[in-house]
Amino acid sequence: MLQIAPHYIMNQSKTFDFRQVPPAINLAGELPAPNHKKIELGSGVTLHLLPEEETIGFRLDLYFTGGIKDNRLPTTANATFSLMTEGTLDKSSEQIYDSLDFYGSFIEKDVAYNYSKFTVFGTEPNFKDIFILIKDIITNASFNEKEIDLYISRQKQRLLVDLEKPGTLAKRAFAKFFWGNNHPLGNLSEIEDYDNYLNRVSLVDFHDKLIKRGLHQIVLSGCCSDKIINTIKEINFYNDAKASEYGDILSNHIPQKGLTFIQKDHSIQAAIYMGTELINRKHPDFANMQVVSTLLGGYFGSRLMKNIREEKGYTYGIGCGLQSVADKGVFSIRTEVLNDKWEDALACIDYEIEKLKTETVPQDELQTVKNYMCGNMARLFDGSFSQADRLQMLVNENLDWDYFTNYLDAIKNISVVDVQHWANKYLNIGSFTTIVVGSK
Amino acid sequence: MVVVNVLYKVGARDESPDKTGFAHLFEHLMFGGSINVPNFDTPLQLAGGDNNAFTNNDITNYYETLPVANIETALWVESDRMLQLEFSEQSLEVQKKVVCEEFKQRYLNQPYGDAWLKLRPLAYKTHPYQWATIGKKLSHIENASLEDVKSFFYKHYGPDNAILSIAGNIKFDETIKLAQKWFGGIENRNISKTNLPLEPTQIEERHETVKADVPQKAIYKAYHMCDRLHTDFHATDFMSDILSGGKSGRLLNKLVKEQNLFSDINAYISGDLDAGLFVVEGRLNDDVSFDNAERAINDELTKLQQECVHDNELQKVKNKAESIFVFDQLNLMNKAMNLAFAENIGHIDWVNTEIDLYKNVKKEHIQKVAQQILNVTNCSTLYYEPK
Numbered sequence: 146m147l148q149i150a151p152h153y154i155m156n157q158s159k160t161f162d163f164r165q166v167p168p169a170i171n172l173a174g175e176l177p178a179p180n181h182k183k184i185e186l187g188s189g190v191t192l193h194l195l196p197e198e199e200t201i202g203f204r205l206d207l208y209f210t211g212g213i214k215d216n217r218l219p220t221t222a223n224a225t226f227s228l229m230t231e232g233t234l235d236k237s238s239e240q241i242y243d244s245l246d247f248y249g250s251f252i253e254k255d256v257a258y259n260y261s262k263f264t265v266f267g268t269e270p271n272f273k274d275i276f277i278l279i280k281d282i283i284t285n286a287s288f289n290e291k292e293i294d295l296y297i298s299r300q301k302q303r304l305l306v307d308l309e310k311p312g313t314l315a316k317r318a319f320a321k322f323f324w325g326n327n328h329p330l331g332n333l334s335e336i337e338d339y340d341n342y343l344n345r346v347s348l349v350d351f352h353d354k355l356i357k358r359g360l361h362q363i364v365l366s367g368c369c370s371d372k373i374i375n376t377i378k379e380i381n382f383y384n385d386a387k388a389s390e391y392g393d394i395l396s397n398h399i400p401q402k403g404l405t406f407i408q409k410d411h412s413i414q415a416a417i418y419m420g421t422e423l424i425n426r427k428h429p430d431f432a433n434m435q436v437v438s439t440l441l442g443g444y445f446g447s448r449l450m451k452n453i454r455e456e457k458g459y460t461y462g463i464g465c466g467l468q469s470v471a472d473k474g475v476f477s478i479r480t481e482v483l484n485d486k487w488e489d490a491l492a493c494i495d496y497e498i499e500k501l502k503t504e505t506v507p508q509d510e511l512q513t514v515k516n517y518m519c520g521n522m523a524r525l526f527d528g529s530f531s532q533a534d535r536l537q538m539l540v541n542e543n544l545d546w547d548y549f550t551n552y553l554d555a556i557k558n559i560s561v562v563d564v565q566h567w568a569n570k571y572l573n574i575g576s577f578t579t580i581v582v583g584s585k
Numbered sequence: 586m587v588v589v590n591v592l593y594k595v596g597a598r599d600e601s602p603d604k605t606g607f608a609h610l611f612e613h614l615m616f617g618g619s620i621n622v623p624n625f626d627t628p629l630q631l632a633g634g635d636n637n638a639f640t641n642n643d644i645t646n647y648y649e650t651l652p653v654a655n656i657e658t659a660l661w662v663e664s665d666r667m668l669q670l671e672f673s674e675q676s677l678e679v680q681k682k683v684v685c686e687e688f689k690q691r692y693l694n695q696p697y698g699d700a701w702l703k704l705r706p707l708a709y710k711t712h713p714y715q716w717a718t719i720g721k722k723l724s725h726i727e728n729a730s731l732e733d734v735k736s737f738f739y740k741h742y743g744p745d746n747a748i749l750s751i752a753g754n755i756k757f758d759e760t761i762k763l764a765q766k767w768f769g770g771i772e773n774r775n776i777s778k779t780n781l782p783l784e785p786t787q788i789e790e791r792h793e794t795v796k797a798d799v800p801q802k803a804i805y806k807a808y809h810m811c812d813r814l815h816t817d818f819h820a821t822d823f824m825s826d827i828l829s830g831g832k833s834g835r836l837l838n839k840l841v842k843e844q845n846l847f848s849d850i851n852a853y854i855s856g857d858l859d860a861g862l863f864v865v866e867g868r869l870n871d872d873v874s875f876d877n878a879e880r881a882i883n884d885e886l887t888k889l890q891q892e893c894v895h896d897n898e899l900q901k902v903k904n905k906a907e908s909i910f911v912f913d914q915l916n917l918m919n920k921a922m923n924l925a926f927a928e929n930i931g932h933i934d935w936v937n938t939e940i941d942l943y944k945n946v947k948k949e950h951i952q953k954v955a956q957q958i959l960n961v962t963n964c965s966t967l968y969y970e971p972k
Contacts (some may be wrong), residue, residue: 161770164665168657170632201912239842242833247901249833249908295842302848302868305800309696338932367915411798412690445837446626452919458682461690513630520633523652527586528915 176522176549179532184374190383191362193536196369197529201269203373206532207283207382208362208540212260213469215391218342219334222256224296225351226263230254231262231292233285241278242251250275258471260541261356270369273555276380284357288348297339304336310418311409311582312481312573318407319326319418323475325398330471354389354415362540366533404491404579415583419494420477421576428544432555433567434476438467438505439513440479440564441497447498449478457493460484476572482520487581501568508560518556522549523582587753588921590660591667594748594928596643597720598781598859600715606720608792609640610684610729612739612914615647617676619666621972625753632658640718643858644929650918653753660767663749667742668771672870678830684726688719697798697969699963700866706790707809707965708862712784748928752921784809784860790964796972801848802869803969804878808958810863813930820950821854821863821958827894827951828865828885833901835888836865840881844872850882858930864957875968889955905951906943932943 184192200536216222230252231238245252246527253264262284275527307313315335324331360383365373424430435443439462442449442465467560482490525531525547539545600607615638616625629636634651636659649659692698701717702710709715720726749768750759786810810818829836829852836850850867865886869878913919927935935942 161621164661164668168655168661170653170658171652199914200911200915202908239833239838242831243901246831246905247897248835249904251908258711266908267911268911273943295845298845299841299848302801302870304924306696306868309798309800311694385854412694414686414694444630446624446630454683455679457684458679461683461687479950481686481694483686511628516633517630517635520630520651521635523633524586524635524650527917530915541913 153278153412170516172420172516172519174300176553179526179535179546181532181536181546184378186363186378186383187278188383190360192322192374192541193362193364193540194369194374194423195364195366195501195529195532195536197367201368203267203269203365203367204371204533205265205267205270205279205377206362206366206533206537207265207279207316207362208364209261209263209356209361210359210361210390210422211351213256213329214394215256215351215355216332217391218347219338220300221347222261222353223340224293224300224343225348225356226254226256228288228292228296229263229286229356230282231296232287233281234291234418236281236486237286241282244278248275248278257541262537272373273376275513276321276376276382276521277531279384280380283360283557286352288345288352290345290418293343293345293348295344300334301336302338303426304334304339308562311412311414312418312479314407315407315416315418315580315582316479318405318582319420319477321576322401322405322578323422323542324400324471325396326395328396328398329394331396339396342508351393355391357545358389358538364533364535364536364540375544402576402578404581406585407580407582409582409584410582412582413484414481415484415490415581416479416481417487417490418477418479419491419579420475421573422577423467423476423571425472425474428474430567430571431469431474433468433563434467434474434512434571435500435552436514436518436556436559437564437567437572438465438476439518440511441501441576443513444517445516446513448500449480449494450513452493452497452559453480453482453490457486459483459487459490463490486584487583491579491581495574496501497571498568498574502565504565506564508561511559511561515556519553522553586650586917587653587656587659587751587755588917589651589656589663589752590618590752590918590921591647591663592678592748592750592925593742593809594644594648594746594929595642595645596641597716597718598642599741599779600713600716602713602716604725604733605722606684606688606714606726606731607729607733607737608645608741609718610680610726612638612645612647612732613680613684613732614676614695615666615670616675617932619662620669620671622662623671625662625666626643628658628662634659640646642714642718645924648918648921650879655709655754655821656751656753656755657767660763663706664685667747667960669769669851670738670742670954672731672738674731677729677731677734681726681729684719685723688723688726692717692719696797697803699797700803700805700967700969703793703795704805704807704862704864704965704967707793707967708787708809711782712859713861714784714857714861729960741776742894743776744771745773748925749929750924752917752924781859787965790961792968793966794968794970794972796835796904799969800871801871802875802878802971803911804865804869804875804882805967805969806865806879806882807965807967808863808960808963810954810958812860813856813858814932817954817957819939820946820954822856823899823902823906823943824889824951824954825852825944826853826905827864827889827898830902830905835885836867836882839885840867840924841879844881846878846881878964879923887953887957889952890959893952896948898950899946899951903944903946907940910940920970929948
């Protein structure tokens with residue numbers, strides 16, 4: 146129950162002088178230490194607990210080895226994960242969802258590059274029924290033809306809608322140019338792929354090798370009662386036979402650099418998606434470059450937002466980010482701008498990158514970015530569900546909580562000279578693959 | 586962490602018909618600085634905070650999340666822009682452009698993005714819900730003047746038209762003391778509530794067809810429903826859940842999976858303070874005619890009028906509502922906002938007890954609501970036809 150206070154009518158006071166002085170700011174010191182426990186369940190499966198008091202709501206994340214990296218044909222990983230809940234040996238899709246809804250439970254699925262995640266939310270009174278159903282889905286998914294056909298027809302329709310969006314077109318073109326057609330991240334589904342490649346055999350194989358036998362981490366957050374923990378131990382979500390990997394795909398694609406304009410008739414804005422390879426999370430400079438990236442375009446007060454939105458009014462928003470994916474670091478900038486201003490917007494982006502390399506950042510601007518990033522870290526640790534989100538990266542990339550402490554330290558210690566140094570070392574406008582989708 | 590939330594009781598419904606989109610444009614201007622805070626965002630970012638805002642047809646809501654040790658920074662900047670916003674020509678000119686780009690990005694340059702821009706004027710003839718928050722057209726935003734901005738501020742922004750809510754790891758007495766310090770001195774602006782025109786009962790079937798660059802045909806059917814405080818509200822909300830809540834709703838099972846007529850279909854309520862809309866929207870599979878698709882929807886709606894929903898169907902949506910209530914309590918931002926929303930409708934106790942109103946809904950009540958509102962003469966239908 147939320148505490149409700151009686152209504153307060155504020156007194157009318159006299160002077161406003163105190164308002165001219167900003168309140169003192171206390172810098173975030175340490176990150177909260179998550180109350181994280183680990184239990185080995187056997188067969189290499191680890192159960193992680195992130196308990197929170199006073200709630201009957203829990204969240205269970207199940208991590209499997211199968212991910213986009215295992216796509217031999219476009220769509221397989223996503224289709225397998227989607228269709229897994231559309232029927233088991235003795236339950237129809239309708240029965241599964243009816244039960245889930247009846248238990249007040251909801252599920253989320255996320256197919257990442259290196260793994261996939263199945264999340265189920267529920268409340269303590271129903272946990273046992275929910276777990277039995279989830280176990281049935283994981284071990285006995287049936288992939289019947291009728292559901293596959295329905296999935297194909299709905300996905301085709303959704304893709305048709307998506308392909309009308311300039312932002313989506315730019316993102317897809319970038320993926321193809323950057324990763325190449327032979328890489329699972331560049332080999333995107335086209336409409337015809339759904340008919341040509343998607344079949345029951347590949348789904349069943351993917352499910353059998355990489356999901357059913359691919360469970361390796363379980364994270365329970367929120368309500369972690371003994372009853373729930375014991376049931377997880379007993380129910381044996383995993384299968385003793387271990388996953389047989391598909392093996393890596395070798396791709397020696399070299400990203401196609403430079404500008405490509407794609408015509409989209411009647412578009413009233415131009416979508417820009419540009420990116421370049423940079424360092425990944427394992428690299429010691431990663432945190433430093435996150436600071437540079439945030440300063441350039443990673444928060445509301447960033448240089449790109451100030452220049453292109455707040456000064457020129459070309460866009461509703463512009464952002465950049467450095468992601469670690471498929472062992473690579475990818476730095477990208479994305480925006481949608483006035484149709485006839487995309488060249489100008491690209492010039493502004495060049496200008497801001499060049500400025501970071503040639504001029505030292507003012508001390509107070511860097512301090513703002515550092516404080517913002519530290520505050521953001523604190524936000525990212527608030528509550529057991531947020532901590533479960535953080536654990537996602539740790540368990541899938543073999544890192545521990547020290548990663549965040551070190552990351553925070555790196556942010557706190559970076560100087561204005563460092564920023565210029567890192568910008569010079571890593572940002573090179575000539576290395577970008579740039580896609581513009583608009584109407585000329 | 587702590588969340589500071591300020592809700593102003595002004596939304597698109599408070600705009601004049603020739604200056605629509607203004608409440609939302611104004612929300613953008615609220616970040617342009619105030620009398621003692623030249624730049625709104627910077628002090629918050631220095632305090633490790635994050636902030637944002639949204640506008641809908643009824644309210645404008647601003648919020649900050651930041652470490653609890655820095656709560657005063659949020660109270661300082663929020664109270665200062667309530668006290669006296671800086672009115673700057675430059676800020677206005679830029680934000681007009683930004684909002685126009687937002688208009689394009691979110692509404693005009695997306696397939697079906699303008700559906701609600703078409704549906705509202707079809708369903709509402711008198712009430713200001715006939716225009717969307719973003720506004721009727723780009724020119725209304727482009728024509729906004731600094732004088733308009735000033736008068737809007739003094740007409741709608743003031744302590745007597747605002748609700749402050751705070752959630753986080755902070756003691757009650759301390760919170761009151763700080764709220765008093767920062768907001769206490771701001772004088773009321775004698776904000777008067779204008780009576781909005783009532784929407785007359787619809788008595789004829791309404792229909793419009795749009796030809797657009799869309800890949801599939803789509804249908805939108807909007808029925809007038811009750812207001813937020815009406816005793817039918819929760820039954821109406823459940824009626825939409827029974828049709829398409831979760832992934833086990835009737836529309837998905839019947840019209841997508843069994844009859845293969847739609848690729849996607851949903852039912853939902855607009856949830857407005859004044860009398861709102863109950864909407865069914867779906868995208869048709871290729872080769873399905875509008876007639877067949879619409880007949881299938883109507884069959885499902887008629888079924889709700891003729892027979893009570895099953896007991897376990899009703900129990901299912903109740904269980905779901907209860908579980909959503911549990912998860913809502915785990916999120917600080919939801920707690921702060923729900924407090925403000927509940928206070929805004931005059932039922933602060935509903936943050937804890939509205940769930941009981943849902944749990945007490947009877948199946949006969951849902952049938953009664955279906956009979957009352959799901960009628961052709963209460964319906965506005967919009968077709969999207971690919972060019």
